[in-house]
Amino acid sequence: GISASQLVAVIWDKSSPEKALKDLVDRLQRLTGSEGQVLMENVNQLLQFNNNKVKTASKLCSALTLSGLVEIKELQREALGPEETQSVQEHLGYHSDTLISVQITGKKPNFEVGSSSQLKLSVSKKSSPSVKPVVDPAAAKLWTLSANDMEDESTDLIDSDELLDPEDLKKPDPASLRAPSCGEGKKRKACKNCTCGLAEDLEREKSKQQSAQPKSACGNCYLGDAFRCANCPYLGMPAFKPGEQVLLSTSNLQDA
Amino acid sequence: MPVPELLVLFGSQTGTAQDQAERLGREARRRRLGCRVQALDSYAVANLIREPLVIFVCATTGQGDPPDNMKNHISQMHKVVLRLKALVHPLFNFVAKKLHRRLLQLGGSALLPPCLGDDQHELGPDAAIDPWLEALWEKVLGLYPVPLDLPVIPPGIPLPSKFIFQFLQEAPSTGSGELSITSSAPQGPASELQPFLAPMVANERVTGLQHFQDVRLIEFDITGSGISFAAGDVVLIQPSNSAAHTKQFCQVLGLDPNQYFVLQPREPGVPCPPGLPQPCSVRHLVSQYLDIASVPRRSFFELLACLSPHELEREKLLEFSSARGQEELYEYCNRPRRTILEVLCDFPNTAGAIPADYLLDLIPQIRPRAFSIASSLLAHPTRLQILVAVVQYQTRLKEPRRGLCSSWLASLDPQQAGPVRVPLWVRSGGLVFPETPGTPVIMVGPGTGVAPFRAAIQERVAQGQTENFLFFGCRLRDQDFYWQPEWQKLEERGCLTLVTAFSREQEQKVYVQHRLRELGALVWELLNLRGAFFYLAGNAKYMPTDVAEALISVFQEYGGLSNSDAAAYLASLQRTLRFQTETWA
Numbered sequence: 001g002i003s004a005s006q007l008v009a010v011i012w013d014k015s016s017p018e019k020a021l022k023d024l025v026d027r028l029q030r031l032t033g034s035e036g037q038v039l040m041e042n043v044n045q046l047l048q049f050n051n052n053k054v055k056t057a058s059k060l061c062s063a064l065t066l067s068g069l070v071e072i073k074e075l076q077r078e079a080l081g082p083e084e085t086q087s088v089q090e091h092l093g094y095h096s097d098t099l100i101s102v103q104i105t106g107k108k109p110n111f112e113v114g115s116s117s118q119l120k121l122s123v124s125k126k127s128s129p130s131v132k133p134v135v136d137p138a139a140a141k142l143w144t145l146s147a148n149d150m151e152d153e154s155t156d157l158i159d160s161d162e163l164l165d166p167e168d169l170k171k172p173d174p175a176s177l178r179a180p181s182c183g184e185g186k187k188r189k190a191c192k193n194c195t196c197g198l199a200e201d202l203e204r205e206k207s208k209q210q211s212a213q214p215k216s217a218c219g220n221c222y223l224g225d226a227f228r229c230a231n232c233p234y235l236g237m238p239a240f241k242p243g244e245q246v247l248l249s250t251s252n253l254q255d256a
Numbered sequence: 257m258p259v260p261e262l263l264v265l266f267g268s269q270t271g272t273a274q275d276q277a278e279r280l281g282r283e284a285r286r287r288r289l290g291c292r293v294q295a296l297d298s299y300a301v302a303n304l305i306r307e308p309l310v311i312f313v314c315a316t317t318g319q320g321d322p323p324d325n326m327k328n329h330i331s332q333m334h335k336v337v338l339r340l341k342a343l344v345h346p347l348f349n350f351v352a353k354k355l356h357r358r359l360l361q362l363g364g365s366a367l368l369p370p371c372l373g374d375d376q377h378e379l380g381p382d383a384a385i386d387p388w389l390e391a392l393w394e395k396v397l398g399l400y401p402v403p404l405d406l407p408v409i410p411p412g413i414p415l416p417s418k419f420i421f422q423f424l425q426e427a428p429s430t431g432s433g434e435l436s437i438t439s440s441a442p443q444g445p446a447s448e449l450q451p452f453l454a455p456m457v458a459n460e461r462v463t464g465l466q467h468f469q470d471v472r473l474i475e476f477d478i479t480g481s482g483i484s485f486a487a488g489d490v491v492l493i494q495p496s497n498s499a500a501h502t503k504q505f506c507q508v509l510g511l512d513p514n515q516y517f518v519l520q521p522r523e524p525g526v527p528c529p530p531g532l533p534q535p536c537s538v539r540h541l542v543s544q545y546l547d548i549a550s551v552p553r554r555s556f557f558e559l560l561a562c563l564s565p566h567e568l569e570r571e572k573l574l575e576f577s578s579a580r581g582q583e584e585l586y587e588y589c590n591r592p593r594r595t596i597l598e599v600l601c602d603f604p605n606t607a608g609a610i611p612a613d614y615l616l617d618l619i620p621q622i623r624p625r626a627f628s629i630a631s632s633l634l635a636h637p638t639r640l641q642i643l644v645a646v647v648q649y650q651t652r653l654k655e656p657r658r659g660l661c662s663s664w665l666a667s668l669d670p671q672q673a674g675p676v677r678v679p680l681w682v683r684s685g686g687l688v689f690p691e692t693p694g695t696p697v698i699m700v701g702p703g704t705g706v707a708p709f710r711a712a713i714q715e716r717v718a719q720g721q722t723e724n725f726l727f728f729g730c731r732l733r734d735q736d737f738y739w740q741p742e743w744q745k746l747e748e749r750g751c752l753t754l755v756t757a758f759s760r761e762q763e764q765k766v767y768v769q770h771r772l773r774e775l776g777a778l779v780w781e782l783l784n785l786r787g788a789f790f791y792l793a794g795n796a797k798y799m800p801t802d803v804a805e806a807l808i809s810v811f812q813e814y815g816g817l818s819n820s821d822a823a824a825y826l827a828s829l830q831r832t833l834r835f836q837t838e839t840w841a
Contacts, residue, residue, distance in 0.1 A: 068369055163357040189584075192568070224602030226572050226588055236592075236654045238601050 002028060005035035007069065007106045009060075013042060013092055037108065057102045069106035077102045191229045193220055198229040260400035261290045263307045265299055267314040275553055276373075276385065277313040282555075286409040287393060288402050309367070309396070314352050367395050386579040412574075414562035417613040419528070420520040427516050428535050445482050448624065449530055451494055451679035452481040454640070456670045462643070464735035470646040471704065471736065472666055473630075476678060479638045485629055487712035488687030488838075491640060492624040494544075494679040495661035501597055502543040508600050508607045513539035517612070531621060546615065547622040548597040549660045551590060554582070556599075559618055566605035573606065592651040625661040628685060628708035628793065628838065634718035640680075643707040643738065686838040687712075687791060693721060696788040698779065700803055702729030702757070702768050705794020706738055708838060712791075713752060722751040725782070729757040729768040768799070769806035779807070780814035789834050796839035 002008060008028050012021055028038045061072050080088070080099040089095050190199035221232050224239030262284050266277035277293050284291035296314075304310065356370045371388035402408050409415065446452035454476035463471045485491075497505075506513045516535045519528050528534065532545055542548065554577060561573035575581040576588070588594065596619055600607040610618065631641035646666045647659025668676045689697065689712050697716065699709040706728050713724050726743070730736040733756070746752035755775065757766045772779060782788035792803055804826065811822035829835035 163354045168353050223568075225594075226576075226599075226602050227568070236652050238598065238655075239604065 002031040004031065004033040005105070005107065006032050007037050007039065007064065007104060008032060009039045009041055011041050011092065015091060035107070037106075057100070057104075060102065061104060064104065064106050068109065070109045072104060072106045075103040075105055189229065191220060191223075191227050191232075194229055195220065196229060196231055198231050261292070261308065262396070263310045264291060264293045265296045265310060265312050266293070267296045267312075273313045273315040275555065277311075279555055280311060280313065280389075282415055283389065283393065285415055286411075287397060288406045288408065289396070289400060309399070311392075312352070312355055314355060368392055412562060414559060414614070416522055417611070417617050418522060418526065419613065419616050420522055421517045421612040421615075422520055423612075424516045424518065424535060427514070427537070446681035448492070448681060451681050452478065452483060453677035454478055454481065454680050456668055456676045456678055457639075459665070459668060459670055462736075462738055464732075467731075467735040469736075470648075470666060471738070472644045472646065473738075474642050474644055474665060475631075476640045476680065477638060478640050483640070483682055485633065485640070485682045487629075487632055487689055487715040488685045488708055489629050489682055490626045490685040491629050491642060491680050491682050492626050493661055493665070494624045495622060495664040497543045497546075497548055497622075497660070498664065498667065499543070501548060502539065505542050505546075505548050505597055505600070506538065508597075508604060509610055510608050511538050511542070511612065513537070513542065519616075529616065529621070541615070545621055546619040547660075548600075548619060549595050550620060550622075551593055552596045552599055554585065556596065556618060557585065559614065560603070560606055560610075563610055563614060564603070564606040565609045566603075569603045569606045573603065592653045593657050594653065598653075598655075622660070626683075628711070629682070630707040630710045632711050632714035632718065635714040640682075643704050643710075645704050687793070687836050688833060689716070690789050693719075694723070695721075696723035696725065696782050696786050697721075697791065698725045698727070698782060698788055699791045699793075700727040700768050700772070701791075701793045702727075702799060703736070703794055704738075705792075705799075705839075708793050709791065710739055710742075713746065717746065717751045723786075723788075724751060725753045725755070725778075725788075727755045727757070727768045727771055729759060729766075729771075731758065731760045733758050733761065767802065769802045772803065772806040773810060776810035776814045779810050783829070783834075784815060787834075789836070790829065792835075792837040792839070794839060796841050800837055800839050 010021075010025060010028070025038055025040070032038060057074060057077060061074060064072050077100050080101055084101075085097070085099055088099060190202060221228055221234040222240050222242045225235060225237075228235055264277045264280050264284075266273045274295070281291045281293040296312075352370050352372060368388065368391060371384055373384045444450065456474060457477050458473070458475035460473050461470055462473045463469055502513065505511075515538050517538070518535045519532065521528060529545075532541065557573050558577040561570055561577050564570035564573055576585045589599065627642040627644065629640060630643050631639060644662050644665055646662045647657075648663070649657050651657055665678070668678070670676055685708065687708055697712070699712065701707070701709045706726070709726060713726065716722075716724055724746075728737075728743075730738070733740070737756075737758075743752060743754050747754055755768075755771045757768050757771050759765045759767055783790065790807075792800055794800075807826060808819070808822045811817045811825055812819065815822070815825070817825060826835060
């Protein structure tokens with residue numbers, strides 16, 4: 001009962017034959033189409049943490065939400081029959097009497113950089129007294145580290161690399177690293193009250209005519225580099241008082 | 257209703273993540289949220305669960321490693337969280353991704369997907385961070401709406417300054433300002449908080465006058481300081497701004513250098529900066545504390561824009577602090593390495609209107625600089641020597657760029673009337689020399705890289721260890737061949753084997769790595785049969801890679817190892833500290 005734009009999670013381990021797995025994934029991907037997604041989860045990774053993560057349908061729903069999917073809905077659930085339970089035990093080495101199969105649908109959101117969406121939070125109208133949120137004692141226990149534990153070298157460490165999935169290891173697409181507007185070289189800007197002709201140059205370039213030679217030193221160059229145009233002969237020198245005589249030696253007129 | 261609390265934890269290596277974290281703190285305070293900004297290693301992990309809202313700002317450094325102030329902390333968190341291995345290929349925000357995943361696993365809920373800033377983007381990490389921050393504040397204000405009587409402080413209005421300057425009518429009678437950094441009787445070993453004011457006794461140029469670079473051999477007297485060090489250790493020096501720059505800064509801001517003030521924190525419980533005496537003179541603040549020769553960050557322009565009364569200047573400053581203006585800011589400021597002082601001179605109307613109260617919010621503190629110690633206490637008991645290349649280069653600014661510390665040290669004259677004192681302290685360096693007698697040592701130190709080896713050789717010779725092999729490279733034997741007479745005497749005594757490479761004395765370039773290959777048989781024998789230790793020090797750019805490559809080829813040619821076995825052998829030498837490097841940019 002797989003259909004387009006659904007999210008399918010395939011739980012596998014080393015014993016799953018590679019070709020069969022690949023065939024299954026191909027079939028699922030064709031069925032779910034471009035809107036849906038097929039997730040591969042290694043059962044050993046899931047079991048390793050032993051903290052009841054993703055062992056219930058509701059936890060799976062919240063895991064999907066946190067992965068960035070929206071409109072998560074549980075479609076149906078049913079308990080596994082005895083044959084199916086047996087099969088799970090054989091292939092995955094996992095035994096339980098309460099296995100269920102769950103169908104959940106979700107959608108990939110289209111988050112572009114800079115887009116925003118309304119978060120449906122129920123902001124209560126009355127100003128409730130600020131009560132410290134109740135801390136789940138199991139979670140608190142997980143966080144609490146005795147001084148001994150901190151020093152204990154033999155306490156099991158988790159290999160952080162397993163926290164990364166193939167998506168994470170991908171290099172960013174060079175196209176995504178470009179500034180949106182600037183595809184060509186650096187922009188030449190004219191200063192605000194440009195009298196040296198650069199502003200006119202840029203206008204003319206825009207209308208695809210030959211640019212005239214820029215005029216010589218304008219009257220606004222005393223303002224400092226932040227306000228000077230790209231042609232200014234005083235570029236690289238500090239600001240000075242208007243009308244002040246600032247000598248440009250021949251070396252100043254060369255590019256650095 | 258109590259103020260909602262946001263916690264921002266940062267793991268920062270070069271200060272960039274810290275800068276972003278502090279920016280988050282300011283934006284939070286504009287929205288009337290309580291906010292604490294702390295380094296990860298100063299926060300107790302176990303308390304995380306009680307925090308309602310936490311933002312982690314972490315850098316991925318080097319090969320995907322966490323920054324130093326996360327390292328210890330992460331390894332504690334590792335009991336619960338994760339262990340980080342050194343990784344080989346370039347990694348993209350791995351630290352942040354891993355942390356996010358793990359926090360989710362531990363029951364945290366993400367308000368937003370993590371923001372992954374990439375400094376390879378044309379506009380830098382801000383390209384990703386700016387829109388993410390907008391989304392963040394929208395969500396946070398959904399949770400903690402701004403109270404009606406205290407609206408959001410809009411971007412153009414400055415936040416209250418951290419400190420208040422209370423100017424004194426008269427100079428304090430004791431005139432303690434300048435000298436109170438240290439007293440004649442030091443309490444405890446010299447440290448960053450209490451540097452030792454060491455008299456400079458020698459400041460000698462050791463490169464030929466034709467040579468492109470001015471390199472100094474500088475000697476300090478450390479009698480009575482309690483300072484002790486071994487070869488391979490490092491000295492930290494706290495430089496000052498020049499008198500000319502100090503004067504110019506005071507002029508541009510309209511400050512009286514002779515005035516004294518006392519600092520008051522605006523919020524209770526905030527400590528005053530430990531590096532400043534109280535009361536303090538403006539001259540002391542500007543010359544010894546404010547880093548006016550540093551290149552300002554974006555936050556500098558943000559704050560300056562808020563303080564500007566001048567329309568034209570304010571408009572430009574706002575542009576420089578906006579997301580769109582970052583490219584232009586890079587061209588104006590970062591690329592030419594324009595300093596805070598130079599920027600203020602370009603915005604004179606704004607500079608003249610800066611209230612003194614904001615000086616410490618605007619301008620960071622001068623950072624100390626580290627130098628390899630170039631002498632051994634066994635050869636010079638009360639002295640400390642360093643080799644300093646004076647940094648000077650040109651960008652498109654007419655005024656050349658100068659290294660603050662190297663220029664300042666070069667300008668000091670020990671021959672002058674009063675004693676010239678330099679604040680300094682030591683710390684363990686990256687190089688450790690073998691204690692077992694009879695262990696040969698191979699040192700590769702071209703240019704100023706030879707400095708820590710001069711200390712090591714002096715120390716080993718004094719201890720009777722005579723198997724010292726030094727590979728030294730420089731441009732010309734009569735221009736930058738540091739300590740040539742000293743090496744000659746040691747060779748005559750049989751305490752040193754010196755191999756030189758003068759890169760510019762012949763048509764083709766000859767470097768230390770060429771010499772290593774030429775003497776490959778000896779190098780292999782020393783490393784493989786005699787258990788020698790190998791050291792490399794100097795410029796970080798190409799030399800370390802070239803030397804490592806030369807070693808690999810020596811292992812292959814003289815040891816008969818395959819390429820991968822040679823690389824594995826080098827890695828094993830590194831693990832057992834028999835291959836050590838100390839390089840600098």
